[in-house]
Amino acid sequence: MQYKVPVMSEMVAEGKIPDVVFWIGCAGSFDQRAQRVTIAFTKILNQLQINFAVLGTEEACTGDPARRAGNEFIFQMLAQQNVATLNNYGVKKIVCTCPHCFNIIKNEYPQLGGNYEVIHHSQYLQQLLNEGKLKVEGGVFKGKRITYHDSCYLGRANGIYEAPRDVIEALDADLVEINKCRTTGLCCGAGGAQMWKEDEPGRKRINEERTEQLMEVYPDIIAVACPYCNTMITDGVKGKEKQDDIKVVDIAELISKANSY
Amino acid sequence: MNFLTVIQILLFIGLVGGSFFVAIRKFKEIYDNVNKGRPEHIPSTFFFRLKSMLLIAFGQKKMFKLTFPAFLHLVIYVSFVITQIELIEIFIDGFTGNHRILYHAFEGNALEKLYVFVINFIEILSLLTFFVTILFILRRTTFKVRRFQMPELKGWPWKDALLILAFELTLIIFIFMMNSGDSALEMKEHGKDYGFLLSGLFGNMLTGLPNGALFFIEKTGWWGHLCMVMTFLVYLPYSKHLHILLAFPNTYFTRPEPKGEIHNMPAIMHEVTSMIDPSYKVPATDGEIKFGAKDVYDLSWKSLLDAYSCTECGRCTAACPANITGKKLSPRKIMMDTRDRMEDLTRGRKLHGPDFTDNKSLLGDYITKEELRACTTCNACVEECPVSINPLTIILELRRNMIMEEADSPPEWNNMFSNMENNQAPWQFSPSDRLNWANEMN
Ligand code: SF4
Numbered sequence A: 001m002q003y004k005v006p007v008m009s010e011m012v013a014e015g016k017i018p019d020v021v022f023w024i025g026c027a028g029s030f031d032q033r034a035q036r037v038t039i040a041f042t043k044i045l046n047q048l049q050i051n052f053a054v055l056g057t058e059e060a061c062t063g064d065p066a067r068r069a070g071n072e073f074i075f076q077m078l079a080q081q082n083v084a085t086l087n088n089y090g091v092k093k094i095v096c097t098c099p100h101c102f103n104i105i106k107n108e109y110p111q112l113g114g115n116y117e118v119i120h121h122s123q124y125l126q127q128l129l130n131e132g133k134l135k136v137e138g139g140v141f142k143g144k145r146i147t148y149h150d151s152c153y154l155g156r157a158n159g160i161y162e163a164p165r166d167v168i169e170a171l172d173a174d175l176v177e178i179n180k181c182r183t184t185g186l187c188c189g190a191g192g193a194q195m196w197k198e199d200e201p202g203r204k205r206i207n208e209e210r211t212e213q214l215m216e217v218y219p220d221i222i223a224v225a226c227p228y229c230n231t232m233i234t235d236g237v238k239g240k241e242k243q244d245d246i247k248v249v250d251i252a253e254l255i256s257k258a259n260s261y
Numbered sequence B: 001m002n003f004l005t006v007i008q009i010l011l012f013i014g015l016v017g018g019s020f021f022v023a024i025r026k027f028k029e030i031y032d033n034v035n036k037g038r039p040e041h042i043p044s045t046f047f048f049r050l051k052s053m054l055l056i057a058f059g060q061k062k063m064f065k066l067t068f069p070a071f072l073h074l075v076i077y078v079s080f081v082i083t084q085i086e087l088i089e090i091f092i093d094g095f096t097g098n099h100r101i102l103y104h105a106f107e108g109n110a111l112e113k114l115y116v117f118v119i120n121f122i123e124i125l126s127l128l129t130f131f132v133t134i135l136f137i138l139r140r141t142t143f144k145v146r147r148f149q150m151p152e153l154k155g156w157p158w159k160d161a162l163l164i165l166a167f168e169l170t171l172i173i174f175i176f177m178m179n180s181g182d183s184a185l186e187m188k189e190h191g192k193d194y195g196f197l198l199s200g201l202f203g204n205m206l207t208g209l210p211n212g213a214l215f216f217i218e219k220t221g222w223w224g225h226l227c228m229v230m231t232f233l234v235y236l237p238y239s240k241h242l243h244i245l246l247a248f249p250n251t252y253f254t255r256p257e258p259k260g261e262i263h264n265m266p267a268i269m270h271e272v273t274s275m276i277d278p279s280y281k282v283p284a285t286d287g288e289i290k291f292g293a294k295d296v297y298d299l300s301w302k303s304l305l306d307a308y309s310c311t312e313c314g315r316c317t318a319a320c321p322a323n324i325t326g327k328k329l330s331p332r333k334i335m336m337d338t339r340d341r342m343e344d345l346t347r348g349r350k351l352h353g354p355d356f357t358d359n360k361s362l363l364g365d366y367i368t369k370e371e372l373r374a375c376t377t378c379n380a381c382v383e384e385c386p387v388s389i390n391p392l393t394i395i396l397e398l399r400r401n402m403i404m405e406e407a408d409s410p411p412e413w414n415n416m417f418s419n420m421e422n423n424q425a426p427w428q429f430s431p432s433d434r435l436n437w438a439n440e441m442n
C-alpha cells in the first residue's frame, strides 16, 4: 500500500474536511525513536482508510514542558498560537500519540478557547477494535510476555488504564502485570520537563528504578504509550545491558507489526 | 446540694470552659490563616462534595489501599468516635453534679439494655484500641517503616505522633478505672453491678478494696478521662491530629478536575493575547499581579487548608519517584513546611503586630529550589493522599515564582525555553522540518 500523509492546509485548499486531526507532537516529529511510532500509527490510519490530516509545519509545541517547568508565558504563546490554528480550520476531533499533548489539549486548552474532542491513540485503537474496524492478526507475538508501563499523564492524570491494555490483549500474547501498575505505577522520570534536564542529585535515576520494576516479570516486550516513557525505559534497559532481550515498543507499533503494515 | 458537689461543678465548668476558650481561639486562628489564601473557585456540585467527603473522610476509602494499617487506623477511629457518646453523660453529670444520670434515668426500662450495650461496645473497642495503639507505637519506634524514618519527621512531628498515642493509652486506662471502680462500688452497695462486661469483670476483682479506695479509683478515672479529652481538644490544633476534624472539609472540597489539569493564569493569558492581537482589551484586574507563589498567602485557600489537614502519614512521599530515588523532594515535607510557615508567621504577628515580616519566604527558606526542580508532576502523591491533599499544586505555584519572578532556572531549562520560543519545539530543530518523518513512510 502506498501510504499517504494528508496535510490540513492542502486538504482544505482542495475543499476537503478531515474527520480527525492526528496531532504528532514534538517528540513524534523530531525524535528518531518516536518518529517510528508516528509512522506506525499513520500506517494504521491509512490501512483503515480513516479520513485524517496532520497540521504539518503549522503544528507547534503544545507548551506542556514550559507550563510544567513554571514558564507560563511561553506556554501561553505556543498554546494560543495552536488554538488559533485549530480553530481557524474548525477542527473538531484530535488524536494524539503523546499523553502530554493529549492531556494539555484536552484539559487546559478549553480555558484558552480551544474546545475539541481529544483522544489518545490507545483509546482510538481500543474504539476501532471494539467497532470491529481494526482486526489484529496474531502470530508475531504468540507466546511473548508483554508488560505495560503506565504513563502518568494517561493513568493518574486522566484515569485511562484499560484502553492500552485492551490493545495489548488483542494480540496473541501474554499481558503480565508488574506489582506497581495502574494507580501505583511509578513515573518514568521524564514528566514535568525533567526530560530536558539531568535528575537532581540522588541515589539513582528514576528511569533506572522504573526499569528494574518492569524487569521483575521477565518481559520480552515492555509496551508503552508515550514517547517520553519510551525514551526513558529504552535508556533504562540499555543501562542494564538488556536491549537484546527486552524491546521497548509503543502500542501502535505492536499493532502495525502484528498486521505487518 | 452539698459543698463538695458545688466545688466539683465549678471545677468542671472552669476546666471545660477554659479548654474550649483556648481551643476555639486557636481554631479561629487557623480559620483566619486559611482565609488569607488566594481565592480559588472549586467547580464541583454539592452532590460531588458530599460524596467525596462521605467516601474519603468518613468511609476512609483511600486508607484501604494499604489494608493492614487501614484496619488498625479504623479501630482507633471508630473507637474515638464511639467513645464520645460516653462524654454526653459525663458532661451532664459534670454540669449538674449527678452520677451516671442516664443510667439511673433508664434503669428498669428498655433503654437500660441499650445503655449497657453502648458502654459494652465502647469498652470492647477501647480494649482493642489499647492493643492497636501499642502496635502503632511499636511501628513508629521498632519496626523500621521507611515512611516514618524520614528527616522531616525529626523533632516535634516525631514527638507529636508518640504523644498522641500515649494520650490514647492513658485515656483508655482512665475509662476502665472509671467504669471498674464504679461497678465495684455498685456491686458492694446494691448487690448487683451495671452489667458491663469488661469493667464488671475488673470491678469484681476490686471488690476486696475499701469503699474509699474504690471511690478514689472511680473519681480519678472520671476526672482523668475528662482532663485527657480537654487536653486533646486544646492540643489538637497544634498537632497533625487536626486531620480528624479537617479531613471532612478538606475532602468536601476535593478538586473535581482531572489530576493532569493545572490552573490557568488569566493575567498572563490576557497579556499574551494582547501581544498577539494589539486590539485586544485586557480586562482590568485589581491589585498587583504576582506570578505563582513566593510565600504561603500567595497560595490558594485550598492549598492552605490542605496543609493544615495533613496527617503526616507519608503515603505521598513513599510513592514519590523523586523521593524513592533519593532526591531531596518529599511531598509530605512540602505540606509540613507550608503549615509551619503559616504557624511561624502567626506567632510573629502575635508578638510584633499584624504587619510582621521576617524577610523569609516559603520558597527558598522552607522549601528549597532543588526540591522543586525534582518534581516530575506525576501525581503519585495526589493519588495516594488519604485526605485529598494536593502537594503538586503548591510545587507548581512555587515553580512559577521561581521561574518567572526570580528567573532562576537550570541552564538546560533555559535552553529548552529558548528553543520553544524560537523553534516552537523544546529541541533545536527547525519548524520547517516538522513533517520530515513523512518522507520515510514508504
Ligand atoms: S507529583 Fe512531584 S511530588 Fe508528587 S509524587 Fe510526583 S514527583 Fe513526587
Ligand code: SF4
Pocket: B309, B310, B311, B312, B313, B314, B315, B316, B317, B331, B332, B335, B384, B385, B386, B387, B389, B391
Ligand atoms: S499529604 Fe496526604 S499522603 Fe502526604 S503526608 Fe499528608 S496526609 Fe499523608
